Amino acid sequence: xxxxxxxxxxxxxxxxxxxxxxxxxxxxxxxxxxxxxxxxxxxxxxxxxxxxxxxxxxxxxxxxxxxxxxxxxxxxxxxxxxxxxxxxxxxxxxxxxxxxxxxxxxxxxxxxxxxxxxxxxxxxxxxxxxxxxxxxxxxxxxxxxxxxxxxxxxxxxxxxxxxxxxxxxxxxxxxxxxxxxxxxxxxxxxxxxxxxxxxxxxxxxxxxxxxxxxxxxxxxxxxxxxxxxxxxxxxxxxxxxxxxxxxxxxxxxxxxxxxxxxxxxxxxxxxxxxxxxxxxxxxxxxxx
Amino acid sequence: xxxxxxxxxxxxxxxxxxxxxxxxxxxxxxxxxxxxxxxxxxxxxxxxxxxxxxxxxxxxxxxxxxxxxxxxxxxxxxxxxxxxxxxxxxxxxxxxxxxxxxxxxxxxxxxxxxxxxxxxxxxxxxxxxxxxxxxxxxxxxxxxxxxxxxxxxxxxxxxxxxxxxxxxxxxxxxxxxxxxxxxxxxxxxxxxxxxxxxxxxxxxxxxxxxxxxxxxxxxxxxxxxxxxxxxxxxxxxxxxxxxxxxxxxxxxxxxxxxxxxxxxxxxxxxxxxxxxxxxxxxxxxxxxxxxxxxxxxxxxxxxxxxxxxxxxxxxxxxxxxxxxxxxxxxxxxxxxxxxxxxxxxxxxxxxxxxxxxxxxxxxxxx
Amino acid sequence: xxxxxxxxxxxxxxxxxxxxxxxxxxxxxxxxxxxxxxxxxxxxxxxxxxxxxxxxxxxxxxxxxxxxxxxxxxxxxxxxxxxxxxxxxxxxxxxxxxxxxxxxxxxxxxxxxxxxxxxxxxxxxxxxxxxxxxxxxxxxxxxxxxxxxxxxxxxxxxxxxxxxxxxxxxxxxxxxxxxxxxxxxxxxxxxxxxxxxxxxxxxxxxxxxxxxxxxxxxxxxxxxxxxxxxxxxxxxxxxxxxxxxxxxxxxxxxxxxxxxxxxxxxxxxxxxxxxxxxxxxxxxxxx
Numbered sequence: 001x002x003x004x005x006x007x008x009x010x011x012x013x014x015x016x017x018x019x020x021x022x023x024x025x026x027x028x029x030x031x032x033x034x035x036x037x038x039x040x041x042x043x044x045x046x047x048x049x050x051x052x053x054x055x056x057x058x059x060x061x062x063x064x065x066x067x068x069x070x071x072x073x074x075x076x077x078x079x080x081x082x083x084x085x086x087x088x089x090x091x092x093x094x095x096x097x098x099x100x101x102x103x104x105x106x107x108x109x110x111x112x113x114x115x116x117x118x119x120x121x122x123x124x125x126x127x128x129x130x131x132x133x134x135x136x137x138x139x140x141x142x143x144x145x146x147x148x149x150x151x152x153x154x155x156x157x158x159x160x161x162x163x164x165x166x167x168x169x170x171x172x173x174x175x176x177x178x179x180x181x182x183x184x185x186x187x188x189x190x191x192x193x194x195x196x197x198x199x200x201x202x203x204x205x206x207x208x209x210x211x212x213x214x215x216x217x218x219x220x221x222x223x224x225x226x227x228x229x230x231x232x233x234x235x236x237x238x239x240x241x242x243x244x245x246x247x248x249x250x251x252x253x254x255x256x257x258x259x260x261x262x263x264x265x266x267x268x269x270x271x272x273x274x275x276x277x278x279x280x281x282x283x284x285x286x287x288x
Numbered sequence: 289x290x291x292x293x294x295x296x297x298x299x300x301x302x303x304x305x306x307x308x309x310x311x312x313x314x315x316x317x318x319x320x321x322x323x324x325x326x327x328x329x330x331x332x333x334x335x336x337x338x339x340x341x342x343x344x345x346x347x348x349x350x351x352x353x354x355x356x357x358x359x360x361x362x363x364x365x366x367x368x369x370x371x372x373x374x375x376x377x378x379x380x381x382x383x384x385x386x387x388x389x390x391x392x393x394x395x396x397x398x399x400x401x402x403x404x405x406x407x408x409x410x411x412x413x414x415x416x417x418x419x420x421x422x423x424x425x426x427x428x429x430x431x432x433x434x435x436x437x438x439x440x441x442x443x444x445x446x447x448x449x450x451x452x453x454x455x456x457x458x459x460x461x462x463x464x465x466x467x468x469x470x471x472x473x474x475x476x477x478x479x480x481x482x483x484x485x486x487x488x489x490x491x492x493x494x495x496x497x498x499x500x501x502x503x504x505x506x507x508x509x510x511x512x513x514x515x516x517x518x519x520x521x522x523x524x525x526x527x528x529x530x531x532x533x534x535x536x537x538x539x540x541x542x543x544x545x546x547x548x549x550x551x552x553x554x555x556x557x558x559x560x561x562x563x564x565x566x567x568x569x570x571x572x573x574x575x576x577x578x579x580x581x582x583x584x585x586x587x588x589x590x591x592x593x594x595x596x597x598x599x600x601x602x603x604x605x606x607x608x609x610x611x612x613x614x615x616x617x618x619x620x621x622x623x624x625x626x627x628x629x630x631x632x633x634x635x636x637x638x639x640x641x642x643x644x645x646x647x648x649x650x651x652x653x654x
Numbered sequence: 655x656x657x658x659x660x661x662x663x664x665x666x667x668x669x670x671x672x673x674x675x676x677x678x679x680x681x682x683x684x685x686x687x688x689x690x691x692x693x694x695x696x697x698x699x700x701x702x703x704x705x706x707x708x709x710x711x712x713x714x715x716x717x718x719x720x721x722x723x724x725x726x727x728x729x730x731x732x733x734x735x736x737x738x739x740x741x742x743x744x745x746x747x748x749x750x751x752x753x754x755x756x757x758x759x760x761x762x763x764x765x766x767x768x769x770x771x772x773x774x775x776x777x778x779x780x781x782x783x784x785x786x787x788x789x790x791x792x793x794x795x796x797x798x799x800x801x802x803x804x805x806x807x808x809x810x811x812x813x814x815x816x817x818x819x820x821x822x823x824x825x826x827x828x829x830x831x832x833x834x835x836x837x838x839x840x841x842x843x844x845x846x847x848x849x850x851x852x853x854x855x856x857x858x859x860x861x862x863x864x865x866x867x868x869x870x871x872x873x874x875x876x877x878x879x880x881x882x883x884x885x886x887x888x889x890x891x892x893x894x895x896x897x898x899x900x901x902x903x904x905x906x907x908x909x910x911x912x913x914x915x916x917x918x919x920x921x922x923x924x925x926x927x928x929x930x931x932x933x934x935x936x937x938x939x940x941x
Contacts, residue, residue, distance in 0.1 A: 006381040010374065031749060082931060085689055085748060089882065090931045093924035100921035103462065103491070112464045116401040116423055204377055206401040208464075211373055218756065225753060250367065250382065260334030260368035264764035269302065271757030272737060279750045334764070336872060338772035462917050489917040493876065495867045498664040499908040500916045506657060519774030523867050530785055530794050531660075577773065 005131045009203055011243050012138040013196050016145045018223045018235040020192035023185050025221065026229030027153055029165030030182060031088040033217045034075070037098035038190040040212030041068045042197025044102065047115040047207045057121035061198045065191045071098075072190030076183045083168070095214045102209035114208030118201050138199050145192050149232055152188070161185060162230070226274060228281030237282055323605040324361040325597055327590070328383030329393045330376050330403070333368035336492055341368070343580030344395060344417065347624075350574060351590035359598050360605050364590070365389065373402045384410050390608050391593050393417065395582065397464045400424035400432070413611050415593070415636075417585045420468035425634035429612050433585045433592075433628075433636040435560035437472040440540050443640045444558045445476050447538075447653075448511075457486040457509030457535075459500065459524055461516035469540060470515055485509050490520065497524045501531055514539040517581055518546055525551045544643070544650045547578050552645045556653060560640035565650075567624035588623035592636070595621070659791040661908050667797045669904025670804040671863060675881035676888065676896030677807060678855035684828040684891040685845045686742070688751040692733065692758030693856060694878030698766050698871060700726035700857025701864040704777055705770065719861055726857020727850040733758055734849040739842060759874060766871040777864035800862045807855060808897050815893065824848060828891065883927045 017039060024032045045064035049055040055063070075094050082090050102109050109115070121128045121137065128134050152158050163171040164178050172178055201207050219242070227238025249263050274281070329348065331341035345366055352364060365387055367379035376399045383389045384406070391413040394403045400416035401424055407414030408427035415431040416424050425432045448456070460470050474484065486507035488500040501524075504512060512528065514521050514537055521542045528537065529551075541560055543552040567587060571579045596614035600606045606614070618630040629637045642653045679693055700722040708718030737754055784795040815821035826834040827841050835841050856877075863873070880903065885891075888899025903923060910922045 001385060003381045003385040006378060010378065078928065078932060085752075086886075086931055088752070089689070089886065090928050093928045093931075096924045097921050097928075100918060104489075104917050104921075106467075112398075112462055112467055113421070114398050114401065114464065116421070200374075204373055204402055205405055206373060206398065208373065208398045210371070210398075222753075247378070247382070258768045259366075260332075260338065260370070261764040261768040263368070264334055265761050265768075266302065268757040268760030268764065271760065272754050273302075275746070275750045275754035275757065276737065276740060279746060334767065334772075338767065339774070342771065342773075487915070489915050491917050491920070493870075493872070494916065494919070495863075496664075496668055497916070498667070499661055499911045502657060502660050502664070503912060519868060519870075522776075526867075531792055532785065 002131060005135050007243060007247065008135050009131065009138050009199075011239055012135070012142040013200055013203075014220070014223065014239040014243060015142045015236050016196040016199075017193055017220045018227070018239045019142075019146055019149050019232055020189040020196075021220050022224045022229065022232060022235045023149055023152065023161075024189045026224060026231070026235075027158065027165065028161040028182060028185055030079075030186070031084070031221075032079075032091045032186070032189075033088055033214060033221060034091040034095040034098070035189075035193050035220050036212045036214065036216035037075075037095045038068045038072055038193035039197040039200070039216065040098065040102055040207075040209070041071060042194030043201040043207045043212070044109060044115070044197075045194070046198040046201040047118050048108075050118050050202065051115055057119075057198070057202055058123065061195055064194045064198050068190050068194035069187050072187045073183070076186040076190075079186065080179045080182050092214055092217075095212075095217050099209055099213050102212060109209070112208060114206055116206045118205045118207070120202055120205075134203060138203075141195060141199065145195065146232060146236070149192075152185075153230075153232070157181070157184075165230075222271065224281075226270070226281050228283035231281075231283045234281055234283035322359070322361045324363050325391070325593075325605055326387055326389040327362060327364045327391045327393065327593060328380070328387060328389035329364060329366050330369045330379040330383070330399065331366065331393075331395050332371035333366065335370035335372070337371050340395065340580055340582065341371075343583035344586040346575050347571065347579060347583035347586040348590050350571060351587045355590075355594060358594060362590070362594060362597075369399065371395070371399070373399060376402050377406075380406055384412055390605075390611060391415065393586070393589060397421035397424060397468070404430045411608050413593075413608050413615065415589050415615075417582045417589065418465060420465050422633070422635065427634070429608065431615065431630070431634040431636060433589055434582075435638050435640050436635060437469040439637075439640045440469060440558050440560045441472045441476050443560075443642050444473065444513075444538075444540070445480065445482070447556065447558070447642045448482055449480065453510050454481055455483060455485045455508060455510045456513055457488075457504040457507055457511070458484055458513045458515060459488050459490065459497070459504070461520060462489050462491050466515045466517075466540075490516070494520060495523055497527050498531070501528055501533070505531070505533055505535075509535065511535060512537045514542070517542050522546055522548050522551055541581070543645060545578055545580060549645060549650075550648050553648065554645065556642055556644040558640055559643040559650070560638070564624055564626060584624040588621075588625055588628065588636075591623055592618060592621065592628075592630075656790045659789050661912060662905075663788065663791040663793050665905040665908040666801065666901065667793065667904070668907060669901035670797075670801045671859060671866075671900075672880045672884045672903055673804045673897040673900035674800070674807065674855060674859040674862070675877050676884040676900045677804075677811060677893060678852035678859075679878070679881040680885050680888075680891055680893050680896040681811065681824075681848055681855075682852040683885065684893075685824060685831075685841075685848045686734075686738065686751075688748045689755070689882060690738075691752060691755040691878055692762065692874075693730075693755075693852070693881070694874030694876075695759050695762040695766075696726045696730050696853040696856035696874075697860030697863065697877055698762065698869070698874045699729050699860070700854075701777070701860035701869040701873075702766055702770055702871075703857070704861050704864060705775060705869060709777065719858075722861050723854045723857045726860070727854030729762075730853020730856070731846055731850040734846055738849075739845070759878075763871050763874055770871070772871055774868050774870045776868035777861070794866075796862070796866045800866065803858065803862065804897070807858075808894070811893055820844075820847070880923065883923050886927060887930050 021035050024030050042064040045067055046060040049060040079090055103111055128137055160181050168178050223238040223242050224235050228234030331344050332338050333341045348364055369376040369379045380403050394400050394416045395418055397419040400419040403414055404424050407429050413429050415433055418434050419432045420437045460466050486504040486509055512535055514524055537555050539557045543557045567584055596611050597606050599614050600610050616630055621628045625638045631637050643650050644653055682690055703722035703725045704718045707713045707721055708715050741751055785792050823839050823844050827844050831841050884900035884903050885896045887902050888895030906926055907919055
């Protein structure tokens with residue numbers, strides 16, 4: 001039972017990541033490969049505050065978001081100048097840079113040693129130490145993020161985003177400052193990722209840089225591509241499948257010397273087959 | 289080929305692949321009346337450091353093969369964590385709640401730190417391999433099988449003093465184990481006249497050390513400490529030689545584990561947890577390669593667990609509490625690493641010593 | 655001064671490897687217009703073929719190298735034929751192609767690891783390699799060979815592009831695929847050949863790296879990232895530019911490490927990338 005609760009917690013954290021990334025990639029059409037960086041900033045903020053100071057978990061979420069907003073604003077400023085492939089590459093570059101900082105700024109982050117002993121959240125004396133209570137907490141926040149995202153995409157702001165995706169030049173002619181829109185959604189998306197990071201840190205009780213490398217960004221990207229870009233429900237579905245699939249394969253019982261690689265092969269084949277036969281993903285409306 | 293056919297072809301391919309997996313399902317269903325003690329192992333079997341996990345896995349399988357008669361059956365379940373903390377957490381959750389293992393093993397300080405609190409909470413015996421962070425052994429159920437940095441550094445400093453070496457140049461792998469050792473080293477030399485004149489850090493997978501070497505060379509170091517593992521240590525050594533440098537080199541453990549041991553001819557090093565030749569040759573014979581970091585510990589781990597489980601005079605299989613209790617009693621155990629002692633704090637202690645490579649083999653220093 | 659020379663040589667050595675990758679990568683990008691993330695694994699294919707035929711089966715080393723290069727080219731050719739070409743015919747966007755190439759990368763890497771284990775392995779046996787002294791700096795035999803190959807291939811490609819019909823066709827397809835089709839060029843065939851050649855070059859690079867340091871299944875990722883950075887610095891699609899960018903990258907990395915320390919190597923490469931993207935997205939050379 002614990003195993004399934006654990007999967008549930010992972011699922012909700014990745015839902016937050018997927019939904020927030022979808023805002024930038026699916027709705028605005030910007031191929032951002034740096035989501036893990038903001039996930040990491042949130043995680044490290046919570047990790048440091050909870051282990052070094054008396055600041056509580058929920059406050060650390062807020063502070064994490066603030067820090068992420070500032071950093072993503074700066075990164076977003078640079079990224080707003082690019083489009084398509086170059087945007088993807090530059091964002092990937094930022095992910096590597098942020099990761100390198102986690103890894104090498106050892107005075108702050110302890111580098112590869114990581115930060116152990118992160119405590120669970122407490123609210124009005126109630127401690128969320130059981131996995132089940134933690135799951136409830138993450139579900140609440142995941143729902144909040146989903147609702148906020150839903151609100152954004154259905155508003156006039158969201159319509160501008162989709163217009164940018166379809167034809168940025170066209171909408172610029174109408175007088176819209178596209179750079180502003182791209183920057184704002186990027187920052188919002190980053191802030192949400194930071195929240196996911198805070199939950200991750202407290203749940204796993206230990207953070208180290210390896211969780212926030214480009215592979216993680218690519219994983220979240222794969223989730224929303226599978227689920228369907230520009231579809232929030234699709235993002236949730238994608239997260240569900242990509243969390244459960246490796247677990248299902250675990251029970252298939254490949255001989256242990258090729259089991260792990262076999263899973264990679266299946267994973268890669270899924271990507272290829274999806275692109276060949278259903279690039280809009282399972283529920284997508286936006287055919288990339 | 290219309291779209292539907294393509295879909296079907298795609299699904300068939302994936303289905304065949306999975307079915308192939310089922311066919312080759314490891315047959316662990318040994319029909320017997322013996323009870324089974326399950327050991328769960330979370331190690332990297334894919335990804336960057338898959339070879340470390342593979343070494344551990346192969347060593348454990350070898351150990352299981354070598355078991356003679358035992359009161360209980362021992363089933364080892366391997367899960368791939370890709371050396372990633374999230375995957376480790378998932379693997380451990382699955383092993384504990386689905387497989388109902390009695391013992392769990394993990395690799396390294398980082399993952400050890402993820403597993404320890406859960407092991408303690410669920411009362412599962414946890415033996416970590418490779419943790420230099422003693423935090424991982426906190427709690428009754430947590431153990432570490434690895435020579436602690438303090439012990440390795442003690443020998444290192446001793447040897448440096450013996451040889452009158454004052455200036456050390458360091459190449460260190462940016463990974464928790466080695467960084468911890470170097471931090472300890474810096475601490476220990478504070479009251480000595482040994483100083484670190486150069487320090488070059490490299491990440492996992494680095495292949496080009498040439499400019500780093502240049503920098504260390506220009507610092508005037510009398511010896512180079514290669515605090516890293518294979519394959520970086522071989523590449524580094526090769527490139528040092530190619531640069532025409534004949535300054536002596538030393539390392540912590542990695543020389544003896546190398547497939548290219550001749551590269552290090554004539555150099556001394558700190559040997560902590562060095563596999564006895566018998567283990568090395570047995571592993572080599574079966575798998576046609578040298579054991580990697582931690583493989584010997586993994587071999588011992590299985591034997592330690594078996595010993596702890598078998599020693600209780602009960603008719604039913606021991607509880608996890610009993611296994612932990614018996615483990616703590618083990619002293620002077622002779623395994624692949626020589627003599628082991630399980631200490632009160634959960635650290636399985638093996639001594640370090642200084643050795644050297646002479647004529648292509650590892651020999652003790654006088 | 656001696657240090658400066660050695661650093662320069664180190665930069666050139668690093669640069670020549672990146673240059674080989676950039677050459678093939680740019681060639682392919684020039685006609686297909688997308689960042690093939692699976693390209694790096696062609697180096698893996700080449701290198702491991704030589705490991706298999708040359709070291710494991712004990713065949714003649716030069717024959718093995720030839721097989722390795724051809725095999726890499728062949729696999730690149732097949733991947734294009736069955737995956738990328740199909741997608742291009744459906745007018746799939748670059749995003750789709752990139753993701754598909756990511757899938758290719760994952761599969762090839764995993765299969766290689768299954769067949770050969772993820773252990774690091776070298777192609778060469780001899781430890782005492784011949785070294786040459788150049789103005790006080792040291793370079794090994796294999797490194798010189800890498801440099802030579804880079805120059806030779808670059809010149810050969812340049813000659814091909816300028817002087818042969820095939821080369822002109824490639825340029826035409828690169829400039830405007832639609833127009834090329836109208837003029838009667840079989841663009842699919844041209845692109846297919848380009849994939850073969852480009853992948854073969856990568857295979858060669860992998861083999862050379864295997865001799866210089868060694869092979870591991872995941873080396874494809876690092877190589878492709880360097881190749882991409884080099885291409886952008888030099889101007890994507892520009893064959894000479896990629897080479898220049900590669901050497902530039904080699905210099906910045908090595909001189910940068912002199913100032914900082916080895917662990918920042920990757921970060922340096924990407925800071926350079928971003929700076930170029932910001933201020934000179936077309937690369938050093940205006941195409």
